[in-house]
Amino acid sequence: MLGDGEGYERDGSASFVGRAGELAALDRALRGDGRHGPPPGGGGRLVTLTGPGGVGKSRLARHAADRMETAGPAGPFPDGVHWADLSPLPDERLLAATVADALDLADHTSRTLAEAVREWIGERRLLLVLDCCEHLVTAVRGLVRELLDAAPHLVVLVTSRQSLALGRERVLDIGPLPHAVDPGGAEEALALFTRRAAAAAPGQAPPWTEARLAAARAVCARLEGVPLALELAAAQLTDHTVEELAARLARRIGRLSTAAPLQPPRHRALRTAIGWSHEWCEPRERLLWLRLSVFGGSFDAAAARAVCSAAPLTEEQVPPLLEALAAKSVVRRCADGSYRMLDTIREYGAMWREEAGEGEALRTAHAAYFTDLVRAAERDWLGPAQRLGYRRVAAVYGDLCAALDHCLATAPVLALDLAARVGFYWACCGHLHAARGYLERALAAARPEEVAAPVRARALWALGVTLLLQGEQDQAHRIAVGCEALATGLGARPALDAAYLLGLSHLLAGRPLAARIVSDNALEAFPGSPFDSGPRLRCHLVRVFALTGTGLFGDAREEAERLRSGCAERGEHWTRAYADYQLALICLFESRPAESAVHARAMLEGKRELGDSFGTALGLDLLAAARAAGGDGAGAARAYGTGHAYWQAVGHPQRGTPELASVREEFERTARGALGDQAYEAAFREGLRHGHALRTRPRPYED
Numbered sequence: 001m002l003g004d005g006e007g008y009e010r011d012g013s014a015s016f017v018g019r020a021g022e023l024a025a026l027d028r029a030l031r032g033d034g035r036h037g038p039p040p041g042g043g044g045r046l047v048t049l050t051g052p053g054g055v056g057k058s059r060l061a062r063h064a065a066d067r068m069e070t071a072g073p074a075g076p077f078p079d080g081v082h083w084a085d086l087s088p089l090p091d092e093r094l095l096a097a098t099v100a101d102a103l104d105l106a107d108h109t110s111r112t113l114a115e116a117v118r119e120w121i122g123e124r125r126l127l128l129v130l131d132c133c134e135h136l137v138t139a140v141r142g143l144v145r146e147l148l149d150a151a152p153h154l155v156v157l158v159t160s161r162q163s164l165a166l167g168r169e170r171v172l173d174i175g176p177l178p179h180a181v182d183p184g185g186a187e188e189a190l191a192l193f194t195r196r197a198a199a200a201a202p203g204q205a206p207p208w209t210e211a212r213l214a215a216a217r218a219v220c221a222r223l224e225g226v227p228l229a230l231e232l233a234a235a236q237l238t239d240h241t242v243e244e245l246a247a248r249l250a251r252r253i254g255r256l257s258t259a260a261p262l263q264p265p266r267h268r269a270l271r272t273a274i275g276w277s278h279e280w281c282e283p284r285e286r287l288l289w290l291r292l293s294v295f296g297g298s299f300d301a302a303a304a305r306a307v308c309s310a311a312p313l314t315e316e317q318v319p320p321l322l323e324a325l326a327a328k329s330v331v332r333r334c335a336d337g338s339y340r341m342l343d344t345i346r347e348y349g350a351m352w353r354e355e356a357g358e359g360e361a362l363r364t365a366h367a368a369y370f371t372d373l374v375r376a377a378e379r380d381w382l383g384p385a386q387r388l389g390y391r392r393v394a395a396v397y398g399d400l401c402a403a404l405d406h407c408l409a410t411a412p413v414l415a416l417d418l419a420a421r422v423g424f425y426w427a428c429c430g431h432l433h434a435a436r437g438y439l440e441r442a443l444a445a446a447r448p449e450e451v452a453a454p455v456r457a458r459a460l461w462a463l464g465v466t467l468l469l470q471g472e473q474d475q476a477h478r479i480a481v482g483c484e485a486l487a488t489g490l491g492a493r494p495a496l497d498a499a500y501l502l503g504l505s506h507l508l509a510g511r512p513l514a515a516r517i518v519s520d521n522a523l524e525a526f527p528g529s530p531f532d533s534g535p536r537l538r539c540h541l542v543r544v545f546a547l548t549g550t551g552l553f554g555d556a557r558e559e560a561e562r563l564r565s566g567c568a569e570r571g572e573h574w575t576r577a578y579a580d581y582q583l584a585l586i587c588l589f590e591s592r593p594a595e596s597a598v599h600a601r602a603m604l605e606g607k608r609e610l611g612d613s614f615g616t617a618l619g620l621d622l623l624a625a626a627r628a629a630g631g632d633g634a635g636a637a638r639a640y641g642t643g644h645a646y647w648q649a650v651g652h653p654q655r656g657t658p659e660l661a662s663v664r665e666e667f668e669r670t671a672r673g674a675l676g677d678q679a680y681e682a683a684f685r686e687g688l689r690h691g692h693a694l695r696t697r698p699r700p701y702e703d
Contacts, residue, residue, distance in 0.1 A: 016063050017195065017227075018177055018188030019056070026064045029170050030127065030155060031076050045148055046166060048158040051174035053344040054228030054270040057159040058131050060174060065129050065157065077155070079124040079692070087132035087343035088296035088398045090405075092139030097434060099143070101397075102128070106430025106613040107651035110470045113433050114143060116651050121151040128154060132343055134161035141166060176225030179217070189225035190217055196234035197242070200327070215246040222249040228344060229273030235329040236280060248276070274348050277328055286352070287313060288321045289330055293349030294362040297398045298338040306369045307362065364410070367403035370396060371414070374421045381534045384571030390610045393425040397434075404438050412445035417455050423462030428574070428612050430650070432466050439463040457486045457494040464501045468508060469614065477505045492526040496535035499523075503542035510658040512549025519543040531566050537575050544582050549659055553586050560586070577606030577615060584622045588663060593629035600626055617646035620691075621664050628667035633674035634683045640668060641687025642694065 032044035049057040062083075069081040084102035089095060096113035100106075107116040121128075128147070133140045141164045144156050148168065158164060163171045179189035193216055194208060206212070219242065223229040233245055249272070278286060291308035292299070299307075301319050309315040322339065325331045331339045341349065353359050373396065377389030393400070400422060407415035419438040426435040439459055448456075460483045467476035480502040487494035499522030506515035519542045530540040540563060547556035560582045567576035580603040587596035600623035607615035620643030628636035672680045 017192040046169045056227045077127045079126040081127045083129045109651045118150040125153040129157045179220040179225040189220040193230045215242045218246040229270045232273045232277045290349045290352040298340040363406045367406045370403040394429045416442035416446045420459035435466045461497045480505045500538045512546045516546035573606045577603045593626045596626035625667035628671040633671040636671035637683035638687035641684035642691035645691025
């Protein structure tokens with residue numbers, strides 16, 4: 001949970017405090033009338049938690065969502081609970097993409113993502129949580145209206161500082177935690193404050209005497225029980241006493257009256273706490289705070305050093321300053337060791353960033369860092385760091401989009417270069433819509449006379465691959481032909497890239513002989529080992545596919561085994577998985593189903609490592625066919641069902657090279673004939689449920 005609540009549920013930084021009444025009300029609202037799914041007529045299908053920043057809306061939503069998810073298939077949302085954090089989004093352009101990511105929908109079609117999301121939800125019974133919507137209210141309102149109209153069993157939970165103003169909306173206003181100046185009143189705020197104080201200085205804080213508790217109550221009252229404000233205040237107890245905190249707040253806000261407390265507005269209490277934390281930071285800590293606000297998502301120490309270490313901060317100073325900000329709760333440590341700012345604190349830093357005149361320089365440094373990250377992943381593609389490169393590129397998706405937006409506005413040629421480099425990774429990770437959108441925008445924005453021919457060729461190559469995966473074969477083929485012409489005279493890499501794209505286009509159109517001619521010509525023109533470069537290796541892979549497609553199974557098997565062996569030696573996953581794909585297919589054609597299943601499983605493991613839903617779907621179809629060929633009809637039906645979950649995730653019917661279609665049809669009939677329709681459908685549904693579970697929590701395929 002990454003919004004404005006008391007703390008992160010997922011990183012274990014703090015347990016849930018209080019909120020029993022609000023949690024019960026939210027639980028009732030989400031469950032509707034208690035039946036399986038929301039009540040008819042739309043009641044209870046849109047619930048919005050409103051309240052000021054820092055009051056704990058996100059944390060309350062997370063706690064309620066976790067309870068719903070724990071109920072599993074027997075609960076009100078058998079198709080799962082899906083969380084979309086909207087706080088990093090600067091505008092509505094990535095709204096549908098963020099929701100699609102939350103649903104684990106890696107759409108491979110050319111329709112809009114909003115259409116894909118609507119169709120995918122369909123009749124499913126699920127809870128969709130849209131967190132931190134206040135800066136996108138108009139866009140969220142439109143999307144939620146469309147989703148609720150299209151999906152009769154969908155329930156949406158929204159957190160926002162204002163409601164969506166939809167007629168079917170049920171609004172629950174979340175206030176601060178109860179607090180009291182004198183003992184005996186409700187003291188949930190005090191419980192939170194003392195718990196955070198203990199966490200800030202474990203084993204070091206003095207006992208809570210009556211005097212210290214009185215001072216703590218005064219702090220809670222002056223901060224109006226706003227959870228984030230209390231947490232920021234508690235973090236100061238590593239350097240100050242609670243009595244000092246109370247005295248300082250008294251000077252800022254004024255005296256308390258137990259009879260009729262004159263409390264400031266809630267937003268002022270939070271702003272006071274944030275400003276107070278800012279004042280108590282050292283000057284260099286404040287400078288790092290404002291610079292870190294350029295990150296929209298999580299970041300690690302290396303990213304902070306690279307982006308934020310302009311004068312007067314050195315690279316060596318950034319890590320200890322970052323730890324100091326974490327100790328003050330200005331940044332949060334995530335479970336994976338990275339850091340992140342709550343949106344409210346990031347907004348405060350961004351305000352100071354722009355006032356200090358550092359905004360443009362920081363956005364440029366931010367874009368340069370993420371461009372270098374993609375270049376490093378590309379450089380290491382043909383080796384053991386390939387998997388880490390894919391994961392890093394996937395993890396910083398939002399910041400890469402921000403980098404591309406900045407470059408499009410200030411340096412379109414740099415945007416084109418970055419889009420061309422990241423496009424191939426995004427195609428694998430399922431961000432096809434973003435890849436296509438940025439490539440087309442950058443190609444239109446960059447002046448042709450300013451773009452070097454290799455950069456333009458690379459961009460067209462990435463766009464062609466993206467279009468092929470979206471099923472736009474005619475347009476992709478035209479681009480491939482143009483890419484081949486443009487690559488003439490540019491050297492090995494552009495020529496081999498173009499040959500891969502054109503060969504792949506021929507393969508998907510059922511022209512394996514043409515694909516072989518293209519790949520052979522390119523490889524002969526630029527001789528070398530398959531492992532000299534990524535483009536060369538991919539071109540060899542096209543040749544293997546073409547050999548299989550033309551029925552030369554012996555030659556195809558020999559070359560595929562050579563590629564697989566070389567990839568295994570180097571720790572490369574992408575090509576190795578597709579070599580296993582070809583070996584599984586060849587073994588099927590040669591009536592060796594047991595060997596085919598071994599290769600299909602190896603492909604699945606490789607695609608799981610890279611997070612490739614499309615490749616996983618292909619591998620599951622092959623595994624199902626191998627099982628059917630080996631006489632395991634039930635296992636085949638389950639694998640087909642699991643594969644169907646992945647085909648649904650990529651948003652189009654089963655695809656692949658044409659020879660796979662006939663294999664799929666033949667062995668689906670074989671499995672159904674062995675089991676009978678009823679048993680086949682039961683096993684298929686079991687596999688489908690397993691597939692949805694695998695996509696929610698990726699792990700090795702088992703059944």
